[in-house]
Amino acid sequence: MTTIDLLGTFLKILIVVGISQGVVAYLILVERKIAAWAQDRIGPNRAGLELLDRPGFRRLAPLLRPLIGLGLLHPIADGVKMFVKEDVVPGYVNRPLYLLAPVLAITMATIAFAVVPFGPVGATGANFLGFGDVQFQIAPGIDIGILYVFAIGSLAVYGVILAGYSSNNKYSFLGAMRSSAQLISYELPLGLSILGIILICRSLDLNAIIHWQDRHVWGILVQPLGFLLFLISAFAETNRLPFDLPESEQELVGGFHTEYSALKFGMFFLGEYLHVITASFLITILFLGGWDIPFLTDQAQTGWFWALVKVFALLLKVGLLIILIMWVRWTLPRFRYDQLMDLAWKRMIPLALLNLVATATIVQLVRG
């Protein structure tokens, strides 16, 4: 590894982490706007309104008013609020674990992204100031990408469990217990459902899987059942409705993060949205062709133009998936606990095993 590689990595990390944290702030706004749209409300449109009365801002009013109306200043106000509100630590918590939990949650959410490609990798031809091809991935060349993402994804649950346990609050504790039950149920279909696509693409490397889909067809066409199982499990793994039982505001007052306030609460929130982003990237890469646009792109195309087209195609797919995830929240009600466990153990795991055996047989027949 040369100094240039190191500097490039620093730069990429700063850009990716910076952008993803900014994106999360605005995703919360998107989520609130979608919620408003689903419920026939207007949604956030106030933050910054009082600025218009300040003498210095009066001249900017025609410029600011449409931004305020769209709620575009809300994420900034939320961010500032996280920092300037009092950070209450209740008196009865287990302090070391209580402080460790949000740090763990956000660290795991961040490093899971290391092997996820956000554009073409390899001979991209997108030369950066003569230092070589830019790799659109933080840690390129790791050939067990999927295993790494799953390993880190399972560690993320420790943040939730430690938070629930250390809070010394019965609701939080229940939330943590539910979270671990959910993890042990949905980890299995999540892992089993992608074995079919691994088998077809012959690799655990996310780039190799994109390349296969680029040369042949998208994963969703050869693994429709696998896609469905993976999508459902991803909802459960990211604690999104209809599987948000660890939080369930109405019965557990927020579940594991009831006792967290101000910035520490914000860190859990950020971690959760980062998981949603990572999950959307994974679904796109495994089943929706990654950066591939059918009949238009292929791996041989190089240069900045094609690199940026591919990055844009990938981000567009990811964005649409995130909107789907938010949409589902307002479409499906929450599961009851036994239903959630039944769905995983009695439906999804047998289906995933069947899907694997069927795929293996068909692949062998087609080849032979």
Place this chain on the structure above:
Amino acid sequence: MILSRYLFIGILLLFAVGFAIAPLILVRLVAPARRGSFKQQTYECGVVTTGETWVRFRIQYYLFALLFIVFDIETVFLYPWAASYLNLGWFALIEMVVFLALLAVGLAYAWARGALRWL
């Protein structure tokens, strides 16, 4: 050479920990801290909390947890098999079907004995 690829992840890990801890230090300097006995109480919907939280707790899903360990290890075995499957031929398929069938029988047995019943 292979290890140096993982160094990128190490760098990201350092950054990630920094990104997580730096705001916590910053917020100590910025945010007000006015302590009060009511603020420090456990929040259980405004009702005074009764009894301990850290009690012995019957986790109803411990049978699921046992099954999870079996199936999780099985999944780990399946990954290298799947990645090299196309090089192995029919023998790999038959062998894996036998392996999966044993586990499926195990799941069916647990199901029949009521291990998958939510109490």
